[in-house]
Amino acid sequence: MENKMMNDFLPINRKDMKQRGWEQVDFVLVTGDAYVDHPSFGTAIISRLLESRGYKVAILAQPDWKSPDDFKRFGRPRLGFLINSGNVDSMVNNFSVFKHRRRRDVYSPGGRTGKRPDRALIVYCNRAREAYRDVPIIIGGLEASLRRLGHYDYWADKVRRSVLLDAKADLLIYGMGERAVIEIAEALDAGISAGDITWIRGTCWRAGKTDGSGSFIPEADDIILPEYDEICGTDMKAKAAYGKSFAMQYRSNDSVNGRRIIEKYTDSCSVVQNPPQPPLEEMELDDLYALPYMRTYHPSYEKDGGVPAIEEVKFSITANRGCFGGCAFCAITYHQGREVRSRSKSSVVDEARLMTRDPAFKGYIHDVGGPTANFHHPSCQKQLQHGMCGSKDCLFPKPCSQLDTDHSDYVELLRAVRSVEGVKKVFVRSGVRYDYLLAGWKGGGHGGSGKAFFEELCRHHVSGVLKVAPEHVSDQVLRQMHKPPVSVFDRFSSEYRKFNREAGLKQYMIPYFISSHPGSTLEDAIQLALYMKETGFVPDQVQDFYPTPGTLATCVYYTEHDPFTGKPVYVAKDIKEKKMQRALLHFHKKENRHLVAEALREAGRPELIPVLR
Numbered sequence: 001m002e003n004k005m006m007n008d009f010l011p012i013n014r015k016d017m018k019q020r021g022w023e024q025v026d027f028v029l030v031t032g033d034a035y036v037d038h039p040s041f042g043t044a045i046i047s048r049l050l051e052s053r054g055y056k057v058a059i060l061a062q063p064d065w066k067s068p069d070d071f072k073r074f075g076r077p078r079l080g081f082l083i084n085s086g087n088v089d090s091m092v093n094n095f096s097v098f099k100h101r102r103r104r105d106v107y108s109p110g111g112r113t114g115k116r117p118d119r120a121l122i123v124y125c126n127r128a129r130e131a132y133r134d135v136p137i138i139i140g141g142l143e144a145s146l147r148r149l150g151h152y153d154y155w156a157d158k159v160r161r162s163v164l165l166d167a168k169a170d171l172l173i174y175g176m177g178e179r180a181v182i183e184i185a186e187a188l189d190a191g192i193s194a195g196d197i198t199w200i201r202g203t204c205w206r207a208g209k210t211d212g213s214g215s216f217i218p219e220a221d222d223i224i225l226p227e228y229d230e231i232c233g234t235d236m237k238a239k240a241a242y243g244k245s246f247a248m249q250y251r252s253n254d255s256v257n258g259r260r261i262i263e264k265y266t267d268s269c270s271v272v273q274n275p276p277q278p279p280l281e282e283m284e285l286d287d288l289y290a291l292p293y294m295r296t297y298h299p300s301y302e303k304d305g306g307v308p309a310i311e312e313v314k315f316s317i318t319a320n321r322g323c324f325g326g327c328a329f330c331a332i333t334y335h336q337g338r339e340v341r342s343r344s345k346s347s348v349v350d351e352a353r354l355m356t357r358d359p360a361f362k363g364y365i366h367d368v369g370g371p372t373a374n375f376h377h378p379s380c381q382k383q384l385q386h387g388m389c390g391s392k393d394c395l396f397p398k399p400c401s402q403l404d405t406d407h408s409d410y411v412e413l414l415r416a417v418r419s420v421e422g423v424k425k426v427f428v429r430s431g432v433r434y435d436y437l438l439a440g441w442k443g444g445g446h447g448g449s450g451k452a453f454f455e456e457l458c459r460h461h462v463s464g465v466l467k468v469a470p471e472h473v474s475d476q477v478l479r480q481m482h483k484p485p486v487s488v489f490d491r492f493s494s495e496y497r498k499f500n501r502e503a504g505l506k507q508y509m510i511p512y513f514i515s516s517h518p519g520s521t522l523e524d525a526i527q528l529a530l531y532m533k534e535t536g537f538v539p540d541q542v543q544d545f546y547p548t549p550g551t552l553a554t555c556v557y558y559t560e561h562d563p564f565t566g567k568p569v570y571v572a573k574d575i576k577e578k579k580m581q582r583a584l585l586h587f588h589k590k591e592n593r594h595l596v597a598e599a600l601r602e603a604g605r606p607e608l609i610p611v612l613r
Helices: 014-019 042-052 090-094 120-131 142-146 178-189 236-250 282-289 299-304 345-356 382-386 408-418 434-439 450-460 475-481 486-503 522-535 552-559 575-585 590-602
Strands: 027-031 057-061 080-083 137-139 151-153 158-160 171-173 203-207 261-264 270-273 316-318 367-369 465-471 508-515 541-544
Touching: 027 042, 027 120, 042 057, 042 178, 080 120, 120 137, 120 142, 142 171, 151 552, 171 178, 236 261, 236 552, 282 345, 316 345, 345 408, 367 408, 408 450, 434 450, 434 486, 450 486, 465 486, 475 552, 486 508, 508 575, 522 575, 522 590, 541 575, 575 590
Parallel strands: 027 057, 027 080, 080 137, 137 171, 316 367, 465 508, 508 541
Antiparallel strands: 151 158, 171 203, 203 270, 261 270
């Protein structure tokens, strides 16, 4: 196999193939996003990784899905189609939380909508199968990962089957798919049928035949989930089974303790989820981010005004992966996992130097972080050998006594990046967990305490306003979110104001809040509004809770019970109540006054109407 890498975009048409001297591609990578060759985009990482291993990859970005013709653009791929819906689940991308069509798609040229279908994975797989019936189809990315087993779908308001079955794909890659896609490529290249590739970690495959003629015998160590028919009903028995299934999956989602998971369907077919892949280690991450990305969108989009999504990430650096924060509303636990790994300091510095050579670079690096910026190493040494704890979180309900809170490696990294010639300022925008920071306020090695990092952050890495995410102030809601009590946020806010005052810095704080999260009543929303009134916080952004596949909070939203305790949880599902909770968080806006007043009357608090104005 020819192993030739060119410093150019990968082919998007036959002309590009001919320029590279290719008669046939090995893989056609289909994506719902515009083609952006930047390591913040999964399409770029997977395609460049395959290219580095000698495979010929063509990019079919936002194809015409009305017919199979566009899926024949490159001819028949030698090894298969690799299909993702884009960086975001296609339904989240296309619809607001109130199920209205979005007016902008930042992953499309010019921000125009309508360039990707609803349930893009299913649609793309159907067209690819029509184009070349016997070519293997492998699906991956966020949409595949979060829908890999039976899941509640907010837009249909029902439990849907594994997307592997509905898309009729051959294999599904979940999580961060670099290792899995290479192993699959090597197996296909060796002549192994896609249907026989059943051993690769980080994949799901279909066992048995849909016509009922096949059979599949689980192994003794397998985790057998409740059958799909048990979880897809609407009665409380089915919802209890759904919660049980979620809890079983959640507790088997790390590479050390993870076991094979089986979900059976009525047609003698089962979806088998192999254990997760181990996270990429430092050297592997360094190699991955050193691949020859063009670091921008394809020039064919220039006439449309480019691709808006590049604006925030073009001069940002991904320094770490994984998150042990465990927020109930976040899908990172289910997708990237809780095992944190980071790149080396030299790798990150090299990327910063590369940025300074870009003509568009003005001296400002927008972020050096990841899912959580100050999670820069594994949560504890114990989990490296024994895996993540299945029955408890690292930070909830309080920080674990074994938690490694040393911030010194991240402090040193930030100092190294801001010392790069041509760099004027380095911001940290990917989120700071203040409970983790405060847990190590006095600990850590040289310069490694949470306090040392906090002071470094305030002096050098805030752009006048620090954005933090307390998410709520009602402790009962925070418990449902798996977030710390409001007293922890209050302590952090106090320390932030104190330090900036003493240092003579005019810097402010803007909090992010979520309305209508499971557990939140109108009274809780009123408590949050009164807190903002008292403290003077004006939220920059209020997000109504969005039940996306794969999160603990979505499971609670659907079942109205905590899947781990079985206890009932109040859930605001009525659209009017959801709008009232959201309006309370923006009580200062004139257009919300009637909804705020109505919410206060309904909650029996009319005396607060003149207060919340």
